[in-house]
Amino acid sequence: xxxxxxxLQNQSVFRYRRANKMKLSDYEARRRERLKNEQxxxxxxxxxxxxxxxxxxPTPAEIEAAERKLRHRLPxxxxxxxxxxxxxVLRAWQRELLRIVRNVSQxxxxxxxxxxxxxxxxxxxxxxxxxxxxxxxxxxxxALLEILHSHSNVVYQTNFDHPHHSGINPYALGFAMxxxxxxxxxxxxxEDREWFPDIAGCEDWRTAIKEIWASYRDESFxxxxxxxxxxxxxxxxxxxxxxxxxxxxxxxxxxxxxxRRVRNALADTYDVxxxxxxxxxxxxxxxxxxxxxxxxxxxxxxxxxxGDRDKVMRHVKRLWGYDAALLEEDxx
Numbered sequence: 001x002x003x004x005x006x007x008l009q010n011q012s013v014f015r016y017r018r019a020n021k022m023k024l025s026d027y028e029a030r031r032r033e034r035l036k037n038e039q040x041x042x043x044x045x046x047x048x049x050x051x052x053x054x055x056x057x058p059t060p061a062e063i064e065a066a067e068r069k070l071r072h073r074l075p076x077x078x079x080x081x082x083x084x085x086x087x088x089v090l091r092a093w094q095r096e097l098l099r100i101v102r103n104v105s106q107x108x109x110x111x112x113x114x115x116x117x118x119x120x121x122x123x124x125x126x127x128x129x130x131x132x133x134x135x136x137x138x139x140x141x142x143a144l145l146e147i148l149h150s151h152s153n154v155v156y157q158t159n160f161d162h163p164h165h166s167g168i169n170p171y172a173l174g175f176a177m178x179x180x181x182x183x184x185x186x187x188x189x190x191e192d193r194e195w196f197p198d199i200a201g202c203e204d205w206r207t208a209i210k211e212i213w214a215s216y217r218d219e220s221f222x223x224x225x226x227x228x229x230x231x232x233x234x235x236x237x238x239x240x241x242x243x244x245x246x247x248x249x250x251x252x253x254x255x256x257x258x259x260r261r262v263r264n265a266l267a268d269t270y271d272v273x274x275x276x277x278x279x280x281x282x283x284x285x286x287x288x289x290x291x292x293x294x295x296x297x298x299x300x301x302x303x304x305x306x307g308d309r310d311k312v313m314r315h316v317k318r319l320w321g322y323d324a325a326l327l328e329e330d331x332x
Contacts, residue, residue, distance in 0.1 A: 002101070005080060005097060006101065007312050008079045008080050008083075008312065008316070009080070009102065010105065011078075011276065011277065011279050012079050012080035012101070012102040012106075013109045014078055014081075015273055069282075069283060074282055074283060075280040075282045075295070078102065079279065079280075080098045080099075080102040080105075081102055083098060084102070086284070087319055087320055087321060088321055090321070109272070113217040114217050114218055115170055116270060117217065117221055119171045119174045120171070120174020120175050120178045121178065121213055123155060123174065123175040127175070130147045155169065155172045155175050156172065157172040157173075177221070177230065180229060180230050181199065181205065181225060184200050185199050185203060185204065185205035185209075189229075192227065192229070195228065212225065218270035219267050219268070219270045222263065222267040226262075226263045231259055236262050237252055238252035238258075251265075252265065274299065277304060278297040278299070280294065282327075290322040292320045292322065292323070292325070293327065294316070294325070296326060296329075298330050298331060299331050304328070
């Protein structure tokens with residue numbers, strides 16, 4: 001049961017504020033008020049509008065499907081929430097397990113959005129504190145070197161061809177961006193003044209960096225504060241890999257337009273909502289065959305990995321208790 005819940009945990013968070021639940025009496029009162037307004041505002045002149053009689057009327061099946069989706073508040077992006085509330089086969093303790101897993105996933109969702117900033121903040125603050133302690137004579141040179149040895153291991157960035165390379169080290173990039181913001185505030189270049197007029201030369205780097213920590217998440221932080229200086233230091237560029245092309249293509253290099261494209265491309269990789277597959281419950285007929293219909297919206301034409309998709313769908317069927325299908329379509 002926990003394996004099944006954990007397989008769906010990243011697709012089981014509420015990314016937007018949900019409407020408050022309405023009491024049945026309030027719902028009926030609003031429905032009667034809406035019908036009354038429709039009757040009072042009806043005009044027979046609408047019958048004379050050209051081609052109105054030729055418009056396609058919804059079939060009974062389409063009307064039933066629309067009412068069914070409205071009744072179940074579909075589409076639903078929080079898969080564990082839907083399964084917890086609507087699965088015909090789960091027992092009370094199983095529903096409680098799903099609720100616990102999705103609440104834990106909801107709690108950690110903001111942390112997933114601020115991993116780069118969190119690691120960068122921690123390493124930057126630690127580095128600044130130990131150096132300040134050493135400058136004041138409160139720790140020895142041996143203690144400083146021991147701490148810096150550990151710090152260097154944490155922020156080490158492997159090359160792309162290193163056997164253990166797994167992408168950009170969030171400690172390395174986060175720490176470098178925090179130091180770069182401090183540099184821009186204290187000793188900016190003409191390039192810095194052009195790119196960051198709000199903080200360049202302000203000198204009060206502590207206030208600037210605390211406001212940044214409080215106001216940004218990883219995606220917006222990179223999009224706003226990754227400087228051309230760091231892009232050059234990390235040797236970043238945009239590599240395009242299109243399925244329709246037989247070769248890679250360099251899309252952005254180190255020029256005025258390229259810096260912005262590199263920054264935006266890197267920022268997109270830190271957008272959790274765009275990185276996680278967009279899978280939603282779109283239909284189910286609890287009074288019919290009870291088949292659960294999910295839909296995955298492909299981004300940039302990229303489908304789900306076949307092996308992982310089949311394993312997760314087996315978990316979905318186990319939690320639902322009946323057949324389930326996954327449809328795929330390109331995101332608009």
